């Protein structure tokens with residue numbers, strides 16, 4: 579096979595050093611080829627043995643592909659330099675090289691260092707249905723415990739988020755939040771930080787006006803955008819309608835609705851105190867004719 583001529587971008591992905599590199603390119607455009615070449619370059623020109631590199635992928639299939647393509651590339655290099663002993667050694671080293679999924683690499687680390695983590699030596703990976711059952715057990719137990727303690731904050735939460743039908747939806751909500759925050763590197767800290775945002779900008783008003791919290795701000799902004807968006811839609815309809823005098827009745831109805839939305843907009847923009855409640859009350863009065 580003819581020697582590949584790498585593009586300029588591919589070359590920088592192959593030879594760049596001393597920083598993190600993110601390569602994003604179209605399917606089939608040579609990402610894996612570049613990564614393989616990068617590894618081969620480290621072996622041949624930087625004298626790094628293949629078992630000193632960590633190559634992780636997301637899937638087993640991708641890991642096998644990497645291993646295979648690295649092996650092919652090493653064989654090709656050996657064809658060019660049959661007398662190179664270091665290159666030949668790489669074939670053996672490849673067997674114990676860390677070319678695997680990120681999950682199996684992590685598992686390996688934990689297996690080797692379980693004692694540093696206060697884990698039992700015979701820990702194992704739970705399957706997903708097992709984990710679901712464990713989660714259910716934990717949340718049931720937690721709720722029992724909190725009911726028993728009659729914890730003030732917990733009771734407030736129950737009163738706010740459950741109905742006479744029961745507390746199942748709240749348990750589900752908690753588990754959902756739990757799942758959601760797992761994608762943060764430090765879930766608990768992340769959650770604390772977001773909760774802290776309820777403690778707004780202005781300490782004095784915080785107990786009385788939810789609109790002055792960061793979250794209130796975001797919700798109000800979204801609400802305002804919805805109102806404006808719908809008002810503009812209605813204005814479009816109105817512009818069509820006025821061309822037909824016989825539809826005057828409809829026009830006046832639409833005008834009425836537009837007027838109502840403008841009033842809410844005005845309140846959102848101008849309200850200074852007790853903002854959340856003012857808007858809440860006004861919004862509840864909304865009645866489209």
Ligand SMILES: Nc1ncnc2c1ncn2[C@@H]1O[C@H](COP(=O)(O)OP(=O)(O)OP(=O)(O)O)[C@@H](O)[C@H]1O
Pocket residue numbers: 582583584585588603604605606607608609610611612
């Ligand atoms: N500069 C180049 N010149 C010639 N062929 C190239 C060049 N770059 C990549 N190729 C070839 O293109 C083909 C696809 O490359 P590769 O499998 O590395 O793409 P990929 O981006 O990893 O694809 P996928 O998105 O499917 O994972 C391979 O046969 C590779 O050798």
Ligand SMILES: [Mg+2]
Pocket residue numbers: 609610611
């Ligand atoms: Mg690829």
